[in-house]
Amino acid sequence: MRMHASHPLSAFLPTRQLRVPQGDFDDEIGTDGRTIVYIEEGVVKLVGHLGADREQIAAFAFEGDVLVVPAHVSTPHTLHALKDSVVYFLRSDDLLLKGRPATGAGQLLDRILADLGRSRELSALLGRKSARERICGFLVEMEERIGRRENGAVTLDLPMSRREIGDHLGLTIETVSRQLTDLRERRAIATCGRSRIDILDPQGLRALAGSVD
Amino acid sequence: MRMHASHPLSAFLPTRQLRVPQGDFDDEIGTDGRTIVYIEEGVVKLVGHLGADREQIAAFAFEGDVLVVPAHVSTPHTLHALKDSVVYFLRSDDLLLKGRPATGAGQLLDRILADLGRSRELSALLGRKSARERICGFLVEMEERIGRRENGAVTLDLPMSRREIGDHLGLTIETVSRQLTDLRERRAIATCGRSRIDILDPQGLRALAGSVD
DNA sequence: CGTCACTTTGAGCAGGTTCAATCTTTGTGG
DNA sequence: CCACAAAGATTGAACCTGCTCAAAGTGACG
Numbered sequence: 284m285r286m287h288a289s290h291p292l293s294a295f296l297p298t299r300q301l302r303v304p305q306g307d308f309d310d311e312i313g314t315d316g317r318t319i320v321y322i323e324e325g326v327v328k329l330v331g332h333l334g335a336d337r338e339q340i341a342a343f344a345f346e347g348d349v350l351v352v353p354a355h356v357s358t359p360h361t362l363h364a365l366k367d368s369v370v371y372f373l374r375s376d377d378l379l380l381k382g383r384p385a386t387g388a389g390q391l392l393d394r395i396l397a398d399l400g401r402s403r404e405l406s407a408l409l410g411r412k413s414a415r416e417r418i419c420g421f422l423v424e425m426e427e428r429i430g431r432r433e434n435g436a437v438t439l440d441l442p443m444s445r446r447e448i449g450d451h452l453g454l455t456i457e458t459v460s461r462q463l464t465d466l467r468e469r470r471a472i473a474t475c476g477r478s479r480i481d482i483l484d485p486q487g488l489r490a491l492a493g494s495v496d
Numbered sequence: 497m498r499m500h501a502s503h504p505l506s507a508f509l510p511t512r513q514l515r516v517p518q519g520d521f522d523d524e525i526g527t528d529g530r531t532i533v534y535i536e537e538g539v540v541k542l543v544g545h546l547g548a549d550r551e552q553i554a555a556f557a558f559e560g561d562v563l564v565v566p567a568h569v570s571t572p573h574t575l576h577a578l579k580d581s582v583v584y585f586l587r588s589d590d591l592l593l594k595g596r597p598a599t600g601a602g603q604l605l606d607r608i609l610a611d612l613g614r615s616r617e618l619s620a621l622l623g624r625k626s627a628r629e630r631i632c633g634f635l636v637e638m639e640e641r642i643g644r645r646e647n648g649a650v651t652l653d654l655p656m657s658r659r660e661i662g663d664h665l666g667l668t669i670e671t672v673s674r675q676l677t678d679l680r681e682r683r684a685i686a687t688c689g690r691s692r693i694d695i696l697d698p699q700g701l702r703a704l705a706g707s708v709d
Numbered sequence: 710c711g712t713c714a715c716t717t718t719g720a721g722c723a724g725g726t727t728c729a730a731t732c733t734t735t736g737t738g739g
Numbered sequence: 740c741c742a743c744a745a746a747g748a749t750t751g752a753a754c755c756t757g758c759t760c761a762a763a764g765t766g767a768c769g
Contacts, residue, residue: 331620334708339620353613357633357707358620375609376602389589395608396588400566402615407544407552407571409622410666414757445716453623458757460717477715477766494570495547627725658748671725673749690734690747 318352319375319395320344325368326442330450331358340451342401343443345429349394365442409453416493417452418462422472423492426482436473437482444477531565532588532608533557538581539655543663544571553664555614556656558642562607564588578655622666629706630665631675635685636705639695649686650695657690 320327322344329350331339341360344350353360364370373391408420422439430437441448445456452459463480466472471488473481482488533540535557542563544552554573557563566573577583586604621633635652643650654661658669665672676693679685684701686694695701 329616331616332708333620333624333706337624339623341616341619351609351612353609353616355610356613356617357705358617359708360616375605392588395612396564396566397568399564399608399612399615400569402612402619403542403544403554403566403573404569404571405619406554406615406622407546409619410552410664411546411550451623455758456716457718457759461757464717492570493546495545495572668726669748670727670750674725677749 318354319373319391320350320352320362321371321373321391321394322346322348322350323369323371325370326365327368327370328363328365328443328447329360330363331360333358338450339453340447341405342398343451344398349391349398351395351398365447405451412493414452414454414458414462415465415491417454418459418466419471419488419492420494421448421452422466422480422482423485423488426485426488430482433481437485439480439482441478441480531567532586532604533563533565533575534584534586534604534607535559535561535563536582536584538583539578540581540583541576541578541656541660542573543576544573546571551663552666553660554618555611556664557611562604562611564608564611578660618664625706627665627667627671627675628678628704630667631672631679632701632705633707634661634665635679635693635695636698636701639698639701643695646694650698652693652695654691654693 324346327344327350329341329344329352331341333339339358342350343365350362352362404424408417412420425439425441426437430439432438443451445459448454449456449459454462463472463474466488467474469487471482471484471491473483475481537559540557540563542554542557542565544554546552552571554566555563556578563575565575617637621630625633638652638654639650643652645651656664658672661667662669662672667675676685676687679701680687682700684695684697684704686696688694
């Protein structure tokens with residue numbers, strides 16, 4: 284499903300490729316209009332800043348994802364790379380007004396709407412789910428987006444820290460840690476080092492995630 | 497800023513106008529693809545269903561707003577009219593692939609991105625704000641979207657109930673009520689009946705909303 | 710092998726929920 | 740126009756989930 288090296292985006296629109304090392308790259312985002320980012324390689328997080336060290340991670344974006352950086356909102360948002368990444372920038376103004384909707388435009392719009400869909404899903408999670416449900420919902424989402432099948436179980440290599448997971452799910456690191464410990468004791472997952480998580484019971488996890496499905 | 501009677505949307509795209517009485521109109525939404533809704537008149541809410549009477553109101557949409565109904569997400573979403581409304585439906589497939597990007601297309605995309613911006617703002621609110629901050633943030637947003645200036649103060653005629661406010665902000669009706677009472681006692685707002693709220697101290701409200709701004 | 714950042718675990722606390730009772734608003738029919 | 744009913748809103752008291760603060764443990768990298 285991912286766009287390839289000579290992907291449609293750059294084929295018909297004025298994009299700007301950027302290789303970013305792990306870390307911040309806020310300078311690259313224009314503040315005057317909405318920016319659309321396509322992740323060609325790596326992992327990126329979109330962070331909302333509420334002041335006083337309060338952060339809400341609005342989204343994690345992986346290879347092939349599109350991320351819309353909001354403008355004209357009261358919470359300032361910035362982008363950060365969790366790994367060395369290659370991204371393309373695109374101003375929303377350029378998407379339609381220049382004419383020439385090509386093959387890639389529909390795909391791009393689809394991905395923008397997918398981004399919006401994930402945002403709605405996050406709202407439901409933050410507004411109405413318990414800590415247990417949030418963690419399980421997060422693990423299920425990660426499984427679907429970056430899980431690798433490995434003889435039976437699904438393996439996750441999480442590129443984000445406990446703090447970042449907490450800042451995404453509206454929880455503290457302590458609560459994240461406790462919930463993961465609990466899931467480990469229930470044999471729903473197994474952990475190995477800081478970033479690796481094996482999903483032992485995908486169905487159990489989905490049940491605990493508390494969605495309708 | 498709102499589109500007018502012969503608005504660009506219908507001028508270049510296959511839309512479907514629908515007059516809906518107050519209440520549900522879920523049947524009208526196709527389940528097979530993402531649906532984009534333009535509110536010509538009235539007020540609409542987008543509801544995410546988490547089962548067991550748990551609801552998250554993802555968005556309220558007023559005249560001139562565009563609302564994207566997410567598809568392919570694990571939380572089913574439905575639309576409801578809070579008043580008699582007139583809305584236009586548009587499938588995302590039809591937006592770009594048919595060619596002919598017209599004047600309205602850019603405007604429409606802008607509004608889709610505005611919808612996404614509001615969704616990000618909501619995530620920040622739900623993930624990281626206290627009950628007090630949520631209520632104040634909500635009032636400030638409503639002030640900006642549907643507030644009417646009336647000799648000095650700004651007046652709101654809220655079309656939603658306390659329950660709906662709670663289901664939007666991730667709070668119970670009791671907490672919403674208590675917070676409003678508290679704001680009334682601090683002389684930040686005044687209430688009149690169930691739906692009318694006068695904003696007496698807009699700046700104070702913004703300060704209590706806890707955004708950076 | 711030592712250091713530093715990150716993670717885990719524990720104990721006490723607090724903001725918001727739950728449950729229950731009362732009060733207010735709104736709409737309806739006499 | 741008033742009385743009544745039903746839905747919605749407010750208030751109170753007890754409780755509970757997740758937070759805060761603190762300390763100990765673990766992994767990653769020089």
